[in-house]
Amino acid sequence: MRVVLYIRVSTEEQANEGYSIRAQKNQLIDYCRVNGYEIVKICIDDGYSAKNTKRPRLQEVLTLAQNKEIDAVVVYKLDRFTRSVKDLYELLEDLQSNGVGFISRQEKFDTTTAMGRAMIGILGVFAQFERELIAERVRLGMEQKVKEGKRPGGKYPFGYTSTGLLIGEEANYIKMVRSLYMSGMSYQAIAAQMFNEGIVRRNGEWTATNVALTLENPFYAGIIRFGSKMANGKYPQRKREERVDVIEVIGSHEAIWTVEEFKEHILRMRRRSNGGNSRKAIYWFNGVLRCGRCGASMYGRSTTKRSRVDGKELLGTFYWCAKRKENKSCNQPMFRQKHVEHLIKEHIKNIRVEMDQVKEYQTEIDERESEKKKEVAKLKRELEKVKSRIKKWQYAFAEDLIDENDLRLRMDEEHIAEQGINNKLELVTGVSVQTPDQLFQLIDLWDDMNDIEKQQVIGVMFDRIVLITEEENVKGVKNAYFPATVKVSFR
Incomplete structure (x- = not known):
């Protein structure tokens, strides 16, 4: 056998x-x-x-x-x-x-x-x-530490040293965040002000997300919490339908806010979160759009306004850079979904024209494809040689011809070589002069698709769509498309 x-x-x-x-x-x-x-x-x-x-x-x-x-x-x-x-x-x-x-x-x-x-x-x-018994014992131990006013584990948050001592300068930043929020500023506006004043966290910039997380953290109010509740106040459930108890005690560490201040701004956060638009927009290009200015992802957002003609509520769909969304550190303008759609259609039309021109040089294309196949075959032969050497080193170890340290050294060398060849293979095989016919069919069928179908086909066909423009302030003529281009990579 x-x-x-x-x-x-x-x-x-x-x-x-x-x-x-x-x-x-x-x-x-x-x-x-x-x-x-x-x-x-x-x-x-x-x-x-x-x-x-x-x-x-x-x-x-x-x-x-x-x-x-x-x-x-x-x-x-x-x-x-x-x-x-x-x-x-x-x-x-x-x-x-x-x-x-x-x-x-x-x-x-x-x-x-x-x-x-x-x-x-x-x-x-x-x-x-x-394993489940061990996990349960660990949880019980952590609960006991919390009941004693001690942190159950993990790193201390921004504002404290690794041993739990307060850092004065960072504590002042946290107080500043709360003060700005209570003055009426949004998470994004607070992050933008911190960015403009050159105030950073240990691991990077202030963003709308970590501003919100800072305000929500009870540790800054001197409270140690173990467990969590859902937004509706109910306890989350585990796989076994177990209720997760939430333990809150006053810790032994120095607080930055009072408990009353914490409850005050949490109440305001909840009131604000109850507002907003309940209509759900479908963003066709979410997951594939990238900012051509800073490289960050671009996300969909929607706006509503009343029609001056019939008073109906109109839903507008836009995409904006994550860096602009979080702290305004990028000035890439927002793109309307219709604008992105227009840019993609124009890009595909240009590809179709280029492909028609390319057919005139089919002999040259065939030669390039032949060279590519030869290069792929050569790399695959090199990969087989590496795998063969790996097998030989393993046999040598099995027969006590080399010791354990030699085996690890040789295997590390071969794995580095193997990864290098695989990277070259990926690069060579990723270059193609052919474009799938489905891409051209997309233009013909696009207007007959519903929102869900458009979202699905974009996710399947496109790996990345980079939006590029030199514009910053694009307010102006209604429904006009400002100068922009796209750089596209397909799956």
Whole structure:
């Protein structure tokens, strides 16, 4: 039977001889020798946790299974493979769908038998149960710390040192934020003023988002809170429909606001949040638009006004730069959705004209495509050589021709080479002179689509649409399109 040996050791376990790479390797080689298994490959994930399946050599094992190159996967112990019952069943299902078995030497489980499958499932359930018990004990410990007026863990917020001492200058900024808010300023206007005055946080600029989060933080009022409530006042629910209790106590740290001040501005925030427009606009280009001035994402926003003709409420849809939205640090003007639509249509029409011209140079295009194919084939050959060398280093380690340090050094070198070749492949294969026919059909069908269909097709066809303009103040003629262009990349 052809088998692959899968070995995993986390950073914390590397010093533990019972879990070391060499200990697992020796045990598994002896086990395969006794049972007459042919070792096709040894896959080692060095320094990876079992918290998820995003491990490079584990993915390589699954690829071997998909390619029918092995009959079984052999591990030293079940927790070397995974610690999650959900991941366990998904991995076993993946292996079994390709006719590949799973063997754990320590627990003596073999999924080629019904008993082995049942026992692995039972063990996985108990492993998950144990993790939940540990999590519950941790939560109880954190709750007890809160009840004693201590912070349950994590970093202290802006305004405090890593040991919980107040930083005078930062505390003054936080008081300033509250003062500006109580004077009637919006989150965005506060962020803009802080930006204009050169006042920054430790990790970056003030934004509308962190202004709101600062005002909402009870820690600044001397309150330590553990747990959270939903906006409607109800407690959120976990997967098991458990209620999450919220604990609030007066902490031992120095406060920046009084509790009364905190309650005062929180009440104002709630009153403001109850206003606003309840109509929901559908933004066709959300997720793909980028600002051509600062590179930030652009998001949709809507405005309403009354028609002078019949008094009906009109909904306007715009896109604005995230940097402008957060603190006005970018002066890219807002684009109406109709303007973006117009720019995309014009861009596609120009592509169609260019493609008609390109057809006149088909021989040159064919030659370029041929060169590209040759380059791809060359890179793929280099990639196979790297994979072959990786296999040789693993065999050399298995036969004690190199030690563990040599193996790690060689594997690091090969993985760097492998990544470099993959980057080149991505670059070469990403260059194409062809444009899909669906792009031209988009223009023909666009006006017949509804809002949802437009949003979906934009998300499927476009990877990024960059809006470029030199304009800053575009107030002027109604419904006019100001000078702008787009730079487009397709999926």
